[in-house]
Amino acid sequence: MSAFNAIGADREIEDEEFTPGIEPQPTWCPGCGDFGVLNALKQAMPKVGRNPDEVAVFTGIGCSGKLNSYFESYGFHTIHGRSLPVARAAKLANPGVEVIAAGGDGDGYGIGGNHFIHTARENHDMTYIVFNNEIFGLTKGQTSPTSPKGHKSKTQPSGSAKDPIRPLTLSLSAGASYIARTAAVNPNQAAEILAEAIQHDGFAHVDFLTQCPTWNKDAKQYVPYTDIQDSDEYGHDINDRAEAAEAMYDAESKLHEGEILTGRFYVDDERPSYTEEKQAIGEMPEQPLAERYFDEDTEWDRSYQLLEKHK
Amino acid sequence: MPEPEDLIWRIAGGSGDGIDSTSQNFAKALMRSGLNVFTHRHYPSRIRGGHTYVEVRAGNGPVNSRGDGYNFLLTLGDSFARNPGEDAYYGNEEAKPLTENLDDLNEGGIVIYDEGLLDEEDVEAINLEERAEENGWHVYPVDLRGIAREHGRDVMRNTAGVGFTAALMDIDPAYFEEIISNGMSGEMKEANLKVLEDAYELGQEVEHTHDWSAPAGDGHDEEQVLLSGSDAISYGAIDEGCRFISGYPMTPWTDVFTIMSQNLPKFDGVSEQVEDEIAAAALAIGASHAGVKAMSGSSGGGFALMSEPLGLAEMTETPLVLVEAMRAGPSTGMPTKPEQGDLEHILYTSQGDSTRVVFAPANVEECYTQTRKAFELAYEYQIPAIVAYDQKLQGELRNVPESFFDEEPNADPGSVLTEEEIAEAAHHASDKFKRFLHEPEDGSNVSPRSVPGQEGGRFLATGNEHNEVGHISEDPENRVIQMDRRMGKLDDIREELDAEESHQTYHGPEDADYGIITWGSQQDTVFEAVDHLNEAGHSVKAVGVSDLMPFPEAEMTEFLDSVEHAVVAEMNASGQLRGHIQKELGKYGDKMSSLLKYNGNPFEPRDIVEGFETSLDTGELPHTRMKYVPAAGD
Ligand SMILES: Cc1ncc(C[n+]2csc(CCOP(=O)(O)OP(=O)(O)O)c2C)c(N)n1
Numbered sequence: 007m008s009a010f011n012a013i014g015a016d017r018e019i020e021d022e023e024f025t026p027g028i029e030p031q032p033t034w035c036p037g038c039g040d041f042g043v044l045n046a047l048k049q050a051m052p053k054v055g056r057n058p059d060e061v062a063v064f065t066g067i068g069c070s071g072k073l074n075s076y077f078e079s080y081g082f083h084t085i086h087g088r089s090l091p092v093a094r095a096a097k098l099a100n101p102g103v104e105v106i107a108a109g110g111d112g113d114g115y116g117i118g119g120n121h122f123i124h125t126a127r128e129n130h131d132m133t134y135i136v137f138n139n140e141i142f143g144l145t146k147g148q149t150s151p152t153s154p155k156g157h158k159s160k161t162q163p164s165g166s167a168k169d170p171i172r173p174l175t176l177s178l179s180a181g182a183s184y185i186a187r188t189a190a191v192n193p194n195q196a197a198e199i200l201a202e203a204i205q206h207d208g209f210a211h212v213d214f215l216t217q218c219p220t221w222n223k224d225a226k227q228y229v230p231y232t233d234i235q236d237s238d239e240y241g242h243d244i245n246d247r248a249e250a251a252e253a254m255y256d257a258e259s260k261l262h263e264g265e266i267l268t269g270r271f272y273v274d275d276e277r278p279s280y281t282e283e284k285q286a287i288g289e290m291p292e293q294p295l296a297e298r299y300f301d302e303d304t305e306w307d308r309s310y311q312l313l314e315k316h317k
Numbered sequence: 318m319p320e321p322e323d324l325i326w327r328i329a330g331g332s333g334d335g336i337d338s339t340s341q342n343f344a345k346a347l348m349r350s351g352l353n354v355f356t357h358r359h360y361p362s363r364i365r366g367g368h369t370y371v372e373v374r375a376g377n378g379p380v381n382s383r384g385d386g387y388n389f390l391l392t393l394g395d396s397f398a399r400n401p402g403e404d405a406y407y408g409n410e411e412a413k414p415l416t417e418n419l420d421d422l423n424e425g426g427i428v429i430y431d432e433g434l435l436d437e438e439d440v441e442a443i444n445l446e447e448r449a450e451e452n453g454w455h456v457y458p459v460d461l462r463g464i465a466r467e468h469g470r471d472v473m474r475n476t477a478g479v480g481f482t483a484a485l486m487d488i489d490p491a492y493f494e495e496i497i498s499n500g501m502s503g504e505m506k507e508a509n510l511k512v513l514e515d516a517y518e519l520g521q522e523v524e525h526t527h528d529w530s531a532p533a534g535d536g537h538d539e540e541q542v543l544l545s546g547s548d549a550i551s552y553g554a555i556d557e558g559c560r561f562i563s564g565y566p567m568t569p570w571t572d573v574f575t576i577m578s579q580n581l582p583k584f585d586g587v588s589e590q591v592e593d594e595i596a597a598a599a600l601a602i603g604a605s606h607a608g609v610k611a612m613s614g615s616s617g618g619g620f621a622l623m624s625e626p627l628g629l630a631e632m633t634e635t636p637l638v639l640v641e642a643m644r645a646g647p648s649t650g651m652p653t654k655p656e657q658g659d660l661e662h663i664l665y666t667s668q669g670d671s672t673r674v675v676f677a678p679a680n681v682e683e684c685y686t687q688t689r690k691a692f693e694l695a696y697e698y699q700i701p702a703i704v705a706y707d708q709k710l711q712g713e714l715r716n717v718p719e720s721f722f723d724e725e726p727n728a729d730p731g732s733v734l735t736e737e738e739i740a741e742a743a744h745h746a747s748d749k750f751k752r753f754l755h756e757p758e759d760g761s762n763v764s765p766r767s768v769p770g771q772e773g774g775r776f777l778a779t780g781n782e783h784n785e786v787g788h789i790s791e792d793p794e795n796r797v798i799q800m801d802r803r804m805g806k807l808d809d810i811r812e813e814l815d816a817e818e819s820h821q822t823y824h825g826p827e828d829a830d831y832g833i834i835t836w837g838s839q840q841d842t843v844f845e846a847v848d849h850l851n852e853a854g855h856s857v858k859a860v861g862v863s864d865l866m867p868f869p870e871a872e873m874t875e876f877l878d879s880v881e882h883a884v885v886a887e888m889n890a891s892g893q894l895r896g897h898i899q900k901e902l903g904k905y906g907d908k909m910s911s912l913l914k915y916n917g918n919p920f921e922p923r924d925i926v927e928g929f930e931t932s933l934d935t936g937e938l939p940h941t942r943m944k945y946v947p948a949a950g951d
């Protein structure tokens with residue numbers, strides 16, 4: 007009985023493999039930035055070298071949550087804000103599976119904000135892509151946690167009185183070990199960053215700027231961006247937490263002023279992933295949990311051995 | 318000679334004074350002496366300080382409930398009593414374990430109190446002597462603290478109390494010596510043994526004004542183990558191959574979560590304490606989706622947070638086992654008091670029609686077997702299963718033959734396919750695996766599943782309505798087929814359960830005129846009351862219902878048809894089981910009345926007797942303890 011042949015398939019991977027044959031046409035509006043994420047993810051997969059059967063994409067609810075409907079792999083379209091906890095456990099259950107989670111800014115930084123903080127803190131080995139369009143898309147244009155201050159919407163007719171969330175600095179302080187920002191309008195950088203994020207051993211957070219031409223026409227995501235890695239003006243040691251924090255603060259302040267800085271902001275290759283930490287303290291076995299159920303050699307101990315202390 | 322009376326020994330003192338461990342050891346010693354034992358814990362809502370008590374009932378016959386009142390009180394005084402000043406807010410905490418426990422002490426009962434800790438005026442203030450005379454109590458003041466101090470530390474007062482009890486009750490102190498010797502080492506052990514010995518000697522020397530002793534154990538046929546409902550749920554889960562648990566602490570669910578966290582790593586399993594209950598349920602879903610048998614759970618408020626993930630598991634047909642340990646609500650209610658008020662919440666929480674299995678085990682044995690069954694069904698039928706119990710069953714201990722747990726493990730992940738089977742399974746023209754097949758080949762309602770990482774098994778799981786390959790679909794025809802298939806699983810499960818030994822437990826003469834219906838932790842108390850009622854000349858039988866969804870329609874119809882009238886006894890204020898029966902069976906509104914208790918304390922057998930007799934004359938009960946709600950027409 008083979009359990010997980012798909013894992014570790016050793017062959018060339020083509021990006022077309024990640025395009026499903028039978029899916030309905032995407033329901034995204036023409037010009038939506040979500041297409042950019044989908045394409046970038048498909049472009050990234052050959053670089054990552056994983057086949058569709060060994061990849062699992064967990065999404066939340068929103069336009070962004072439809073990502074795995076149009077991407078060929080194992081998929082789990084969960085509930086609003088909860089992709090991370092579902093994804094995290096799947097990784098613990100079978101570390102051999104490549105786990106990617108995705109959702110919108112409302113989904114990830116709003117309703118699921120608590121999970122975001124804790125998943126980053128624990129440094130689970132997975133990638134989290136947040137489609138940041140600074141708006142609630144699917145529910146028709148309400149203010150989101152990343153909408154700029156003063157942003158007017160049907161639910162905040164006088165303009166938001168709140169400062170937007172700073173996802174990069176939030177992620178850094180929470181403990182993510184790879185943090186980058188990219189944009190749908192920059193397909194090459196986006197594919198490269200996603201490939202890198204997926205290959206990173208730890209929690210990789212990608213704040214992905216996606217335009218929503220339907221509800222957020224004046225969003226800054228259309229503004230040309232600067233790649234901090236290619237610019238002489240910017241540049242910091244991405245392994246240095248303090249420098250990264252400063253660069254992020256800068257980038258987030260400038261975003262609110264209309265200048266977009268993208269690229270890798272922070273990479274920590276040293277920090278062990280959560281699975282490694284758990285294994286180190288003896289609370290996580292080496293053999294993937296899920297495999298045992300298929301492995302005829304596994305001996306299933308029973309609770310009987312615990313009864314001694316009850317006698 | 319009449320049967321010797323069961324010993325119902327109550328130890329009262331400050332929470333944090335070792336009351337719990339002392340009572341456990343006491344129960345264990347009596348179990349080893351050959352008696353059946355049952356413990357009942359009373360919790361204060363404080364971490365340390367605040368008086369608390371535990372009762373240990375022991376007898377040669379079956380002891381399945383705490384019994385009526387109690388007949389032996391050992392009060393240690395509350396050493397954590399904090400009296401900030403002269404006019405202390407708490408009053409005299411030190412004396413409270415003595416003063417606040419006397420009301421339920423049976424006639425002729427025995428009291429030991431710690432003279433070393435209590436001032437004489439405090440004892441005088443409560444007119445102990447006078448009350449003792451009225452009730453025929455036998456009072457033994459003894460300086461337990463003094464004995465403890467002499468050989469060790471103050472906290473050994475409990476050992477002194479146990480030694481003194483043994484002497485007064487004619488229990489062989491060797492059983493206690495053995496437990497102390499095995500459980501401790503070094504100076505601690507020596508000191509405790511000395512304390513035990515001294516107190517025992519003193520207890521023998523004092524003049525005994527009472528003339529009864531604990532029943533002598535006449536032996537068990539087989540080795541016994543002393544387990545709580547939470548132990549049994551945890552062990553049942555482990556034996557079913559559960560290797561993943563996620564949770565967030567909330568009393569009383571914390572018990573299972575702790576036991577599992579401490580034991581799962583020994584079985585190569587993983588435990589995760591996460592940020593909240595939504596995450597806890599979501600993690601269990603994720604692990605299960607990825608191919609590991611998983612469990613989570615909570616109590617009232619935390620379970621409320623799990624409502625949306627629970628629905629997700631139903632819609633995506635992800636197997637999942639949740640434990641709901643009930644406590645008194647609404648809201649945070651009474652954190653340390655039991656109630657059966659979450660039934661409707663457990664049955665129907667989450668949007669849409671419920672497709673879930675709900676079991677309410679009645680005692681330690683059922684906690685084990687029904688948790689196992691919950692896992693089996695959850696994984697075979699790809700459906701969430703909930704094990705509902707309450708704060709009473711969570712904490713009470715009772716002895717069960719060890720052989721009861723001598724069961725084979727079951728690691729079968731249910732309806733998961735191997736890669737070879739996936740290759741053979743139904744696929745869409747585009748080669749996509751039909752995870753949510755409309756008409757499974759075996760004629761059942763279960764479409765076999767794959768797990769991430771398996772070759773050829775890719776599919777999309779979504780909480781939206783979806784088609785056969787998992788894609789979101791609002792097609793009306795597909796919707797009806799998928800709904801019918803998911804809901805049809807409940808009928809299949811009912812059929813499977815009906816073919817097996819029933820989870821419902823019956824007691825009393827089959828042809829009795831009257832019935833009592835109850836559920837969960839109240840069952841064995843009701844059964845004891847039924848014996849009293851029949852002895853008193855009534856004609857009564859009872860059923861404890863464990864299967865709450867799918868509901869045992871045929872069995873309950875038969876029971877209700879066979880009696881003139883039935884009283885539904887449950888621990889909530891609105892008669893939730895009675896309502897559920899009426900909903901499920903569509904009748905019997907005029908045949909069932911409700912006996913309700915929701916003051917934070919479970920029924921005692923005498924409550925049921927009183928309630929039943931009230932139902933016969935449809936009179937009224939004293940409102941503060943119980944409520945009687947007469948039948949209403951359909
Ligand atoms: C618990 C819950 N609350 C609210 C909703 C409604 N809802 C669906 S999508 C959404 C907002 C999505 O916005 P965002 O996460 O920014 O994603 P986008 O649609 O912009 O991609 C909301 C509020 C829901 N599905 N579940």
Ligand code: SF4
Binds near residue numbers: 217
């Ligand atoms: S509403 Fe906005 S986010 Fe949603 S699909 Fe349309 S453009 Fe994209």
